[in-house]
Amino acid sequence: GEDVEQSLFLSVREGDSSVINCTYTDSSSTYLYWYKQEPGAGLQLLTYIFSNMDMKQDQRLTVLLNKKDKHLSLRIADTQTGDSAIYFCAESMYSGGGADGLTFGKGTHLIIQP
Amino acid sequence: DTAVSQTPKYLVTQMGNDKSIKCEQNLGHDTMYWYKQDSKKFLKIMFSYNNKELIINETVPNRFSPKSPDKAHLNLHINSLELGDSAVYFCASSQVGGGDTQYFGPGTRLTVL
Numbered sequence: 001g002e003d004v005e006q007s008l009f010l011s012v013r014e015g016d017s018s019v020i021n022c023t024y025t026d027s028s029s030t031y032l033y034w035y036k037q038e039p040g041a042g043l044q045l046l047t048y049i050f051s052n053m054d055m056k057q058d059q060r061l062t063v064l065l066n067k068k069d070k071h072l073s074l075r076i077a078d079t080q081t082g083d084s085a086i087y088f089c090a091e092s093m094y095s096g097g098g099a100d101g102l103t104f105g106k107g108t109h110l111i112i113q114p
Numbered sequence: 115d116t117a118v119s120q121t122p123k124y125l126v127t128q129m130g131n132d133k134s135i136k137c138e139q140n141l142g143h144d145t146m147y148w149y150k151q152d153s154k155k156f157l158k159i160m161f162s163y164n165n166k167e168l169i170i171n172e173t174v175p176n177r178f179s180p181k182s183p184d185k186a187h188l189n190l191h192i193n194s195l196e197l198g199d200s201a202v203y204f205c206a207s208s209q210v211g212g213g214d215t216q217y218f219g220p221g222t223r224l225t226v227l
Contacts, residue, residue: 033215037155042204043218086155092216101147101159101169102216 006089006105013113018076020108022089025070032065033090033102034074043088046074076110084112117141118219120205126225127195135190135222137205146188147206147216148180157204163188164210195226 003025012018024032033048049056049063049072056063062075076083086109090102118139127133139146145164151157161180162169168180177193192199205219 031215035218042220043157043206045215045217048215088157101149101162101171103159104157107155107157 004089004091004103004105006087006108008106009109009111011111011113012079014079014081016079018074018079018083018110020074020076020087020089020110022072022074022105023070024072024089024091024103026091026103027067027070031092032063032072033088033092034061034063035088035090035104037086037088037107039085046087079110079112081112081114084110086110117217118205118207120203120219120222122222123220124223124225126227128227129195129197131195132191132193133195133224134192135203135205135224137188137190137219138186139205139207139217139219140186141207141209141217143207143209143217144185145208145210146182147208148188148190149204149206149218151202151204151221153201160190160203161188192224197226200224200226 005023030051031048034046035043036046037043047058047061049065060077064073086107088107089105092102121136147162148160149157150160159171160174179191180188182188202221202223204221206216208216
């Protein structure tokens, strides 16, 4: 079955790097995503990685994928107060014949300490 | 320009009522979705729909039904509302074959009294 696991909370100091981890069980996942949800707001797509990639970097964000261990991480460099949010890991089993939707982790609450 | 929009943003209603939430996307995507986010922030797919097929999460009660008047809209109808239906409902869209990256609407907070 499909299962995506994340830690529920992460606390970091402002200016440090944040690393949010995610594990998934379905080896047929083709795309893996990170979404951000600020309080009272919708889901903002941060970045995604295709399953044949190991790493993707986009400004302060670095995504690492270890397909063997089914482990995905999101690193946020120089964490700022505006990064305070819930971060969701999600996987897609797009098969080319249709879309079954995304399977989300339970979300990691990123807390920034001054 | 709003890519995926939902109305209303907030919906408060009594148990037993029937209500609808509207969703529109102007991205030209061919697939749309409804997700439910509960009070613990857990997100679950409810439906995915394109012009070929509707995929229903088997855990969704049949009181919930999606209706698509055209490719840009997927509305969610809920009959006989129950207290447990209180949640935030998100609409999303994607282009299957274009990476399946999904773009979400701002959400509709439904409160059933």
